[in-house]
Amino acid sequence: MTIEQKQQEIIEDFDIYDDWMNKYEYIIELGKDLPMIDPTKKTEDRLIPGCQSRVWLDAEVVDGKMQFTADSDAIITKGIIGLLIRVLNNESPADVATADLHFINDIGLQEHLSPTRANGLLSMVNKLKMAALKWSMENKD
Amino acid sequence: MTEGTKKPFSVREIRNEFPALRQLVYGKNLIYFDNGATSQKPQVVLDAINRYYSKDNANIHRGVHFMSQKATTEFEEARIIIQKYLNARTREEVIFTKGTTDGINLVANSFGELLSAGDEIIITAMEHHSNIVPWQMLCQRKNLTLRVAPINKKGELIIEEFDKLLNSKTKLVAVTHISNTLGTINPVKELAQKAHAVGAKILVDGAQSIQHMPIDVIDMDCDFFVFSGHKVFGPTGIGVLYGKETLLDRMPPYQGGGDMISKVTFERTTYNELPFKFEAGTPHIAGGICLGEAIKFLSGLDIVAIQKHEKELADYAQDLLDTFEDMTIIGEAKKKTSVVSFSMEGVHPFDIGTLLDKQGIAVRTGHHCTQPLMDFFGIPGTVRASFAFYNTREEVDTFIAAVEKSINMLR
Numbered sequence A: 001m002t003i004e005q006k007q008q009e010i011i012e013d014f015d016i017y018d019d020w021m022n023k024y025e026y027i028i029e030l031g032k033d034l035p036m037i038d039p040t041k042k043t044e045d046r047l048i049p050g051c052q053s054r055v056w057l058d059a060e061v062v063d064g065k066m067q068f069t070a071d072s073d074a075i076i077t078k079g080i081i082g083l084l085i086r087v088l089n090n091e092s093p094a095d096v097a098t099a100d101l102h103f104i105n106d107i108g109l110q111e112h113l114s115p116t117r118a119n120g121l122l123s124m125v126n127k128l129k130m131a132a133l134k135w136s137m138e139n140k141d
Numbered sequence B: 001m002t003e004g005t006k007k008p009f010s011v012r013e014i015r016n017e018f019p020a021l022r023q024l025v026y027g028k029n030l031i032y033f034d035n036g037a038t039s040q041k042p043q044v045v046l047d048a049i050n051r052y053y054s055k056d057n058a059n060i061h062r063g064v065h066f067m068s069q070k071a072t073t074e075f076e077e078a079r080i081i082i083q084k085y086l087n088a089r090t091r092e093e094v095i096f097t098k099g100t101t102d103g104i105n106l107v108a109n110s111f112g113e114l115l116s117a118g119d120e121i122i123i124t125a126m127e128h129h130s131n132i133v134p135w136q137m138l139c140q141r142k143n144l145t146l147r148v149a150p151i152n153k154k155g156e157l158i159i160e161e162f163d164k165l166l167n168s169k170t171k172l173v174a175v176t177h178i179s180n181t182l183g184t185i186n187p188v189k190e191l192a193q194k195a196h197a198v199g200a201k202i203l204v205d206g207a208q209s210i211q212h213m214p215i216d217v218i219d220m221d222c223d224f225f226v227f228s229g230h231k232v233f234g235p236t237g238i239g240v241l242y243g244k245e246t247l248l249d250r251m252p253p254y255q256g257g258g259d260m261i262s263k264v265t266f267e268r269t270t271y272n273e274l275p276f277k278f279e280a281g282t283p284h285i286a287g288g289i290c291l292g293e294a295i296k297f298l299s300g301l302d303i304v305a306i307q308k309h310e311k312e313l314a315d316y317a318q319d320l321l322d323t324f325e326d327m328t329i330i331g332e333a334k335k336k337t338s339v340v341s342f343s344m345e346g347v348h349p350f351d352i353g354t355l356l357d358k359q360g361i362a363v364r365t366g367h368h369c370t371q372p373l374m375d376f377f378g379i380p381g382t383v384r385a386s387f388a389f390y391n392t393r394e395e396v397d398t399f400i401a402a403v404e405k406s407i408n409m410l411r
Helices: A003-015 A020-033 A075-088 A093-098 A121-138 B011-015 B043-056 B066-086 B100-114 B133-142 B159-165 B188-197 B245-250 B285-299 B303-322 B349-358 B371-377 B393-410
Strands: A055-062 A065-072 B094-097 B120-124 B145-149 B170-176 B201-205 B224-228 B239-243 B261-264 B269-271 B327-330 B339-344 B364-366 B382-386
Touching: A003 A020, A003 A075, A020 A075, A020 B349, A020 B393, A055 A075, A055 A121, A065 A075, A065 A121, A075 A121, A075 B349, A093 A121, B043 B066, B043 B285, B066 B094, B066 B239, B066 B285, B094 B100, B100 B133, B100 B201, B100 B224, B100 B239, B120 B133, B120 B159, B133 B145, B145 B159, B159 B188, B170 B188, B188 B201, B239 B245, B303 B327, B303 B339, B303 B393, B349 B364, B349 B382, B349 B393
Parallel strands: B120 B145, B120 B170, B170 B201, B201 B224
Antiparallel strands: A055 A065, B094 B239, B224 B239, B261 B269, B327 B339, B339 B382, B364 B382
């Protein structure tokens, strides 16, 4: 599935919720299911700055595809980062670095994207993309 | 205004004065419990803002024309309204600032110039970052020592420990009147006496007190009292520094520019008299006038009845929250008001805050600009409900039900 197809899938998933609380209930469930980051990787340098909750993000490239794992002490933050990871995992670094993550807007979570927002979704997105960009730059022919 | 002219306090009537309270958020009636961050504005203040910019807008103090003189009169009348409300001796003691933070920085920079290496400043462990960082910067610049008076687990200042820090080198005590995170009311009058006994001055951070209790700077005998307009039903971007005139007179100007000068030549500038010495540049004219309006509004209310109502709301909310399992109330001082901060085992404050928001309830989550205090309690942050006189018991009931619902979803 392409990044775009995965985004469409999430938008359809959220379409059935017309109530905010139901939407967040779903996000909380996603948070509980997020593949946990290896505990030894919960280090200072993997902490995303600017978040009210603590978020650790690890990025690796396996067989030319991005593999992200993450954790947070706040479950809603975890759910949102889970969505991001679902869209971006197993994609090439080049595709991740240039991805237009419009699904955040489409499912009504854009409020979390403001630069000073407490959960630092913008910082998370930047960090995900920077990891991909860094790999792309280092592995240029 | 005399006591006799004050209307009996009615929460239902007073809510009608605040249009922002009458709105739906995510389809729910707004419950605004973030008054510690900022207050909503009564119609009289909104009207004053509109009136000023519609009719009176002009630059003040030097204008020869009608509008300028009218704006000047209103701005200076606002200063007198505030002077009277604080019970300051003279209007010269009332300096308009941008807000509490600006007032503290003014004192740190100007009063700070009178201090020398080895002098000491005492703050408390419950201070807002605004009453920590300016002193740290001053201490670094002038080689002074910053001492921090500890608190107990209830969130009360430990007076005996405070006493131990006081000595002849102490030049200033900077203390919050009411803690924004804990709601603790500090015994500022007693602290002022103690500070003065060793020859030190005292600054009281009134950002969280002026909207909740009567303020009398003469009775308190503080040397400085600072507050923000927006937390006391006025506009943002305006605040007040009260200072004793003899002290302000001795202090050098903070910022240079227009309005604060008497005569300027390239060789030497002489400064204007108080309060203008500390008001460089065009002030926030609309802000000052409308803060005057807000204070006038407040002085028309029965503040004793308000105090009682707010304390009852906070106690009611705290008692109900206390019945939840794994709930910790942060801040259980014997003397506290208007604020209930809590933390819950295994649930992040940010998650509760997000879900409350979606149920139409505005609270604050996080460290509340008191990170050292969070470290003291060993928590990442709290959920804070902070009340104003326009909040109701029914709102607290709805809030408690929403907290319960949120916790059930998160666990």
